[in-house]
Amino acid sequence: LESTKKLEFETDEGTWISLDVTPDGQSIVFELLGDLYRVPIAGGDATRVTDGFPFDAQPRVSPDGKWIAFVSDRNGSDNLWISKLDGTDLRKLSSESQDAIISPTWTADSQYVVASARVTAGTQLRMFHIHGGSGITLGAPSAGEGGPPPAGGPGATPSRLGATASPDGRFLFVAQSGTGTGLARWQIARFDMRTGEADVITQAEGGAVRPLISPDGKRLVYATRYETKTGLRVRNLDTGADRWLKWPIDRDEQESGGSPSRDTLPGYAFTPDGRDLVVAYGGKIHRLNATNGTDTLIPFKAKVALEVGPDLEFPYRVPQDAVRAKLIQDPRQSPDGKRLVMSVLTKLYVMDLPKGAPRRLVAGETSQFKPTWSPDGQWIAYVTWSAEATGHIWKTRADGSGQPQQLTKVSAFYTDVTFSPDGQRLVGLRGNEFMRQQTFSEFGGLKISLDLVWLPASGGDVELIVPARGLGFPHFTTDPSRIHVYSNDGLISLRYDGTDRRTHLKVTGPGRAGAPRPPAADAVMMRPDGRWALAEVNHQLWVVAVPPFSGTAASVSVRSPSLPVRRLTDIGADYFTWADGGKTITWAIGSTFFRRSFDSIDFGPAPEAAKSPEGGKEGAEGAGGAQDDPKSAKGPEKKDPLDVDKNVERVEVAIESPRVKPTGTIALRGATIITSKGDEVLKNADIVITDNRITAIGKGVKAPAGAKVIDARGKFIVPGFVDTHAHWEFRTHDVLEPQNWSLIANLAYGVTSGLDVQTSTNDYFAYQDLVETGQSTGQRAFMTGPGIFSNNDFQSYESTLAYLKRYKEHYRTINIKSYMVGNRKQRQWVVMAAKELGLMPTTEGGRDLKLDMTHAIDGMHGNEHTLPVFPLYKDVVQLFAQTKTAYTPTLLVNYGGIIAEEYFYATTEVHDDKKLNRFYPHNVLDDMTRRRRVWARKDEFV
Numbered sequence: 001l002e003s004t005k006k007l008e009f010e011t012d013e014g015t016w017i018s019l020d021v022t023p024d025g026q027s028i029v030f031e032l033l034g035d036l037y038r039v040p041i042a043g044g045d046a047t048r049v050t051d052g053f054p055f056d057a058q059p060r061v062s063p064d065g066k067w068i069a070f071v072s073d074r075n076g077s078d079n080l081w082i083s084k085l086d087g088t089d090l091r092k093l094s095s096e097s098q099d100a101i102i103s104p105t106w107t108a109d110s111q112y113v114v115a116s117a118r119v120t121a122g123t124q125l126r127m128f129h130i131h132g133g134s135g136i137t138l139g140a141p142s143a144g145e146g147g148p149p150p151a152g153g154p155g156a157t158p159s160r161l162g163a164t165a166s167p168d169g170r171f172l173f174v175a176q177s178g179t180g181t182g183l184a185r186w187q188i189a190r191f192d193m194r195t196g197e198a199d200v201i202t203q204a205e206g207g208a209v210r211p212l213i214s215p216d217g218k219r220l221v222y223a224t225r226y227e228t229k230t231g232l233r234v235r236n237l238d239t240g241a242d243r244w245l246k247w248p249i250d251r252d253e254q255e256s257g258g259s260p261s262r263d264t265l266p267g268y269a270f271t272p273d274g275r276d277l278v279v280a281y282g283g284k285i286h287r288l289n290a291t292n293g294t295d296t297l298i299p300f301k302a303k304v305a306l307e308v309g310p311d312l313e314f315p316y317r318v319p320q321d322a323v324r325a326k327l328i329q330d331p332r333q334s335p336d337g338k339r340l341v342m343s344v345l346t347k348l349y350v351m352d353l354p355k356g357a358p359r360r361l362v363a364g365e366t367s368q369f370k371p372t373w374s375p376d377g378q379w380i381a382y383v384t385w386s387a388e389a390t391g392h393i394w395k396t397r398a399d400g401s402g403q404p405q406q407l408t409k410v411s412a413f414y415t416d417v418t419f420s421p422d423g424q425r426l427v428g429l430r431g432n433e434f435m436r437q438q439t440f441s442e443f444g445g446l447k448i449s450l451d452l453v454w455l456p457a458s459g460g461d462v463e464l465i466v467p468a469r470g471l472g473f474p475h476f477t478t479d480p481s482r483i484h485v486y487s488n489d490g491l492i493s494l495r496y497d498g499t500d501r502r503t504h505l506k507v508t509g510p511g512r513a514g515a516p517r518p519p520a521a522d523a524v525m526m527r528p529d530g531r532w533a534l535a536e537v538n539h540q541l542w543v544v545a546v547p548p549f550s551g552t553a554a555s556v557s558v559r560s561p562s563l564p565v566r567r568l569t570d571i572g573a574d575y576f577t578w579a580d581g582g583k584t585i586t587w588a589i590g591s592t593f594f595r596r597s598f599d600s601i602d603f604g605p606a607p608e609a610a611k612s613p614e615g616g617k618e619g620a621e622g623a624g625g626a627q628d629d630p631k632s633a634k635g636p637e638k639k640d641p642l643d644v645d646k647n648v649e650r651v652e653v654a655i656e657s658p659r660v661k662p663t664g665t666i667a668l669r670g671a672t673i674i675t676s677k678g679d680e681v682l683k684n685a686d687i688v689i690t691d692n693r694i695t696a697i698g699k700g701v702k703a704p705a706g707a708k709v710i711d712a713r714g715k716f717i718v719p720g721f722v723d724t725h726a727h728w729e730f731r732t733h734d735v736l737e738p739q740n741w742s743l744i745a746n747l748a749y750g751v752t753s754g755l756d757v758q759t760s761t762n763d764y765f766a767y768q769d770l771v772e773t774g775q776s777t778g779q780r781a782f783m784t785g786p787g788i789f790s791n792n793d794f795q796s797y798e799s800t801l802a803y804l805k806r807y808k809e810h811y812r813t814i815n816i817k818s819y820m821v822g823n824r825k826q827r828q829w830v831v832m833a834a835k836e837l838g839l840m841p842t843t844e845g846g847r848d849l850k851l852d853m854t855h856a857i858d859g860m861h862g863n864e865h866t867l868p869v870f871p872l873y874k875d876v877v878q879l880f881a882q883t884k885t886a887y888t889p890t891l892l893v894n895y896g897g898i899i900a901e902e903y904f905y906a907t908t909e910v911h912d913d914k915k916l917n918r919f920y921p922h923n924v925l926d927d928m929t930r931r932r933r934v935w936a937r938k939d940e941f942v
Contacts, residue, residue, distance in 0.1 A: 015873045019059070033304060033875050058070055060113075093128040100117070102161060102162070161263060162267075173213055256847040270290070323658070373398070383428075415431075443732075453465060475525055491526060596649065643802075667688050667709045672717070676719050686701040745919035755815055818844075842860070864890065892904075
């Protein structure tokens with residue numbers, strides 16, 4: 001990432017300053033906004049030791065005074081580094097790609113650095129030699145390291161954070177997280193370097209964190225919470241006497257969840273003689289007498305000079321012309337390859353391929369979904385669903401002649417229907433319609449239990465095959481007696497009576513580093529000949545060889561395949577299937593349909609695998625995807641995404657509907673109006689609205705003839721609220737419900753527009769269009785679409801750019817959600833791709849202030865959720881102010897303490913609120929209000 005400007009200012013305050021004192025007692029090394037500084041022990045002007053884009057943090061000076069150990073992402077991910085005191089002779093000691101290194105400390109001989117490494121199930125202690133090696137784990141491996149034991153289960157080691165070594169090298173004192181909940185789960189443990197055993201030595205009700213041993217090894221300082229505030233205590237290790245040293249100081253991070261990336265409290269240090277403790281709080285650096293707590297301020301001034309990324313502000317006008325549908329859902333090519341059927345804005349359309357005009361297939365206002373062709377191409381079956389919780393399976397002539405035929409006798413929720421290859425039966429999934437109606441949220445997919453069922457293609461009784469229990473995506477090969485389905489357990493086939501169940505193939509994709517097992521493919525579909533399968537992995541499409549069934553399923557990783565594997569997309573796929581008896585592969589994303597001949601795929605030797613951002617083997621992009629050329633001296637060679645390969649046919653489907661616009665004139669008389677002009681309040685004033693524009697505001701405004709006049713005396717009128725961090729609840733899984741309570745409830749509470757900042761599924765784009773076309777009542781709804789997550793595990797800038805094209809070119813949205821996409825290098829690739837495409841990424845704060853600050857430094861447009869550390873001082877305030885990072889605190893789900901939502905349940909009557917009962921599902925109100933699990937004193941809320 002190249003710097004676009006330098007952010008410069010002077011500050012005498014700092015937020016979350018970790019520091020250390022040099023062995024000669026003459027200076028302090030500390031961190032500030034990702035750079036390391038050095039200041040005289042008496043205070044003064046700070047000298048910068050490190051600078052640039054890397055975020056350097058948590059410095060510790062070696063006992064011999066030659067080295068600084070610190071955590072830095074200068075190679076793209078958080079690792080342990082050392083340098084000379086002046087910042088020269090940089091050396092990287094660890095080689096992490098995703099897991100974070102936290103809180104380094106030195107052994108007494110200055111030869112080893114001990115740090116905590118954050119893995120899947122927590123943190124573990126690792127020790128690194130200054131002259132190299134991969135490091136060793138101290139104590140038993142934490143749960144998740146090389147095996148599946150859950151945290152707290154048999155063989156699991158507690159998380160350990162922020163070690164400090166005794167002068168004799170015998171012990172490490174460390175904060176250790178137990179299996180309990182609340183503050184008391186963190187306590188101080190003494191780890192024996194000889195035996196690897198640890199003993200808990202505190203039982204503080206407010207937790208105990210950030211231990212520090214004195215130079216003589218006789219005193220232990222640690223932090224704990226008392227009466228909601230954090231303070232420092234000191235224990236005499238000879239006598240056991242334990243007393244307060246300083247209370248209160250800045251709040252700790254015990255409640256931010258997991259193991260914070262810069263520990264639960266900033267690092268502090270003894271002076272070499274052990275008489276004083278140097279610690280930062282209140283934005284300043286203080287020197288505390290270790291005996292009586294006398295506080296002396298150490299003033300400093302630091303000239304901040306931060307390299308920052310691009311400005312990702314791309315304003316756009318809200319469209320006013322016709323609405324072009326953003327999605328074609330479940331498109332299916334006809335058996336002869338000449339037509340396409342799809343569900344668009346809850347209606348079925350057909351079109352002639354490749355350039356025919358889409359036309360309605362089924363008349364009427366019923367909502368129609370999940371179309372599928374009969375093998376002879378004469379019929380199209382589909383499902384219906386309505387807000388009244390009625391659903392059926394239907395079929396209609398593919399040419400649109402005649403009347404649709406209802407095939408099911410009993411109303412239910414039906415989905416994913418498909419014909420058997422002989423055309424005699426239909427197979428699909430069935431769920432209870434009442435349960436779906438009662439479901440509050442389908443964020444992430446369906447929440448009700450389903451059955452795998454079949455019925456005659458001519459209609460009749462629906463027969464149970466098996467309870468689905470996670471099985472889905474039913475389809476067939478050429479054998480009409482066996483049904484193929486998919487779940488996380490693999491690609492499975494079975495007979496109509498549920499017997500002779502066989503698992504044919506398991507496909508996995510890349511996952512987050514340190515995960516106990518790789519994630520399963522999202523969906524897999526067998527080719528009609530049974531020799532190949534299509535697999536969707538992280539929203540990308542792959543073709544995978546399927547060996548003959550031998551009683552044991554073959555397991556294939558697309559990253560390091562044991563069988564022939566080829567990647568077909570870089571931008572991605574929302575839907576996919578085989579067509580033309582397996583001769584053709586089709587897929588779609590947004591409103592674009594793609595198809596490719598199977599014979600055009602080259603299964604020759606795969607290109608040599610590129611390297612991951614941390615040097616590991618990269619197989620995903622190496623199997624044909626977009627990647628950077630490491631040999632290019634001129635930088636990465638740009639390669640077209642696989643989706644635009646010369647063998648791929650692309651069909652743009654344009655279905656337009658008029659944008660709904662109100663007409664007429666309304667006059668609101670006699671209201672108290674709070675305008676957008678600062679503090680302006682107009683009493684007994686009027687508003688005139690013509691069509692969809694406010695045409696006049698003021699006292700005694702004359703309304704045009706024929707206007708509808710509404711008496712608003714006694715009412716307050718305010719500008720509509722804009723919800724910049726919305727999460728609306730919709731019916732998903734491609735079976736939609738246009739009249740949705742979530743949109744109506746928001747509108748009833750004055751929200752006239754908003755942005756849903758992570759929709760989980762693509763269905764939300766259809767709901768956006770449904771509002772704009774008037775089929776749904778609600779506020780103007782903007783969508784980011786599904787978030788960009790770490791499981792994408794981008795291996796290059798080119799692969800990142802290709803993936804983000806789905807949002808700009810196919811979903812036609814400018815706003816996207818970069819949801820903790822990986823390490824610093826991968827996050828910067830997102831920034832670079834967003835700049836090239838004109839996208840505005842907002843991010844997930846993740847309870848991590850360091851992550852939040854790098855978002856602002858790198859140029860992310862927005863940052864969601866509260867910054868978990870408070871109070872904030874000049875440095876962080878200036879960073880966000882000068883980078884103009886849009887900050888949405890979402891106070892109801894604040895970090896660093898009990899969420900504020902609990903405050904409202906505890907202090908207000910929610911269940912009986914008349915307006916909520918009018919617009920909110922009552923079963924959800926009951927569930928959310930009658931028996932809350934959290935009660936806390938008011939002073940516990942932050």
